Amino acid sequence: MNQQNKIWINYLFVIGVMVLWGLNVVALKVLVAYMPPASMQTLRIMVAGAIIVIIMLCCNEWRKISRKELKHIAAASVFGVIGHHFFLALGLMSTSAVNTSLILALVPLTTSLLAMIILGDPVTKTRFLGVVLGFIGVGLLTIAGSGSQVSGLSSGDVLIFLxxxxxxxxxxxxxxxxxxxxxxxxxxxxxxxGSAGLLLISLFMEPGGIAQVFKAPLFVWLIFFGSAVLATALGHQLFNSSIQKIGAGETAVFNNLVPFFGLISSAVLLKETVYPAQLTGFIFIVGGVLLGTGYVEQKWINYRRKAHQH
Structure with missing residues (x-):
């Protein structure tokens, strides 16, 4: 197999993961309708974590971690697992999967903004414009379906933003x-x-919640394992391995496919209405991510460099 074919296979893998992640928002919307949110997320992340640990053991990647690494892992767990998944499940109980997909699309842009503030990444006019466009996109989510009045962000939207x-x-x-x-x-x-932290929260917030999870019907459990195994555990592994091969700079482009597939699956599977304001917001968010993460800027620099060489 030549190099070009390998690259295209990696592209297909990444697109497949984007489809899974877009569908995962719909899956979680269904799960929180049948299971207590914190308890459901606890078990879902435990299942995903167990699968990843098994993969680590098979690949001989389990090792002792340093104190410095543990600090970073603990902080990432608090924000990326406990905070992210807890607020996500709670938010989905009172907002649409469409809005959830669009707000989550801001992750690359917000990460870029935080990197500028915390890590000292350069702030350029293009990146600043991207940040502005992205948050204009979120502002458009507050506009009612008719486009004639502002309804404001719901409590669910605020939780998804958190x-x-x-x-x-x-x-x-x-x-x-x-x-x-x-x-x-x-x-x-x-x-x-993170799953240990979520377990403590679920025991405090939802006494008897774990037992209630097991009362869900069979089709809900199929969705549960599809979300935990395919989207969360294997999805992350495929994404990480493919991105290493096609370049991290492409991630901004591919991440924009998640809200796209989220919008489609929400409309088709949940029969949610996609309003013009939401579609306009999607365009602003996509443009904001491409500019704000530095993707467009880097492509322009590479183009100019090649032009000067010729």
Missing amino acids: SMFSQAVSFIYIKKATTTLHPRAMTGFMFLI
């Missing part, structure tokens, strides 16, 4: 930890620590 922000913060710590730690090991340790 979920998105928590995940963006976690990526800062993940970036620090993965300089010495394999991404799969990082994910495995995060899920183990």
Whole structure:
């Protein structure tokens, strides 16, 4: 198989993961309708974490971690697993899967913004414009379906925004930890620590919640394992391995497919209405991500460099 074919196969793998992640928002929307949210997320992350640990053991990647690595893993677990998944499940109980998909699309942009503030990444006019466009896109989500009046963000939208922000913060710590730690090991340790934290929250917030989860019908359990195994455990592994081969710079483009597939699956499977304001917001968010993450800027620099060489 030649190199070009291998690249296309990797592209197909990544697109497949984007489809899974888009569908996962719909899956979670169904799950929170039948299971207590915190308890459901606890078990879902435990299952995903167990699968990743098994993969780590099979690949001989389990090792002792340093104190510095543990600090970064713990911080990433608090924000990326406990905060992200807890707020996500709670938010989905009172907002649409469409809005959830669009708000979560801001993760790359928010991560880029935090990297500028915390890690000292350069702030350019293009990136700043991207940040502005992205948040204009979120502002458009507050416009009612008719487009004639502002309805305001619902409490569910606010919780999803907190979920998105928590995940963006976690990526800062993940970036620090993965300089010495394999991404799969990082994910495995995060899920183990995070699921323990979610368990404590669920026991406090939802006494008897774990028992209630097991009363869900069979089709809900099929969705549960599809979400835990395919989208969360295997999806992350496929994504990480493919991105290493096609380049991290492409991630901004592919991440934009998640809200796209989220919108389609929400409309088709949940019969949710996609309003013009939401579609306009989607366009602004996609443009914001491409500019704000530095993707467009880097492509332009590469183009100019090649032009000067010729």
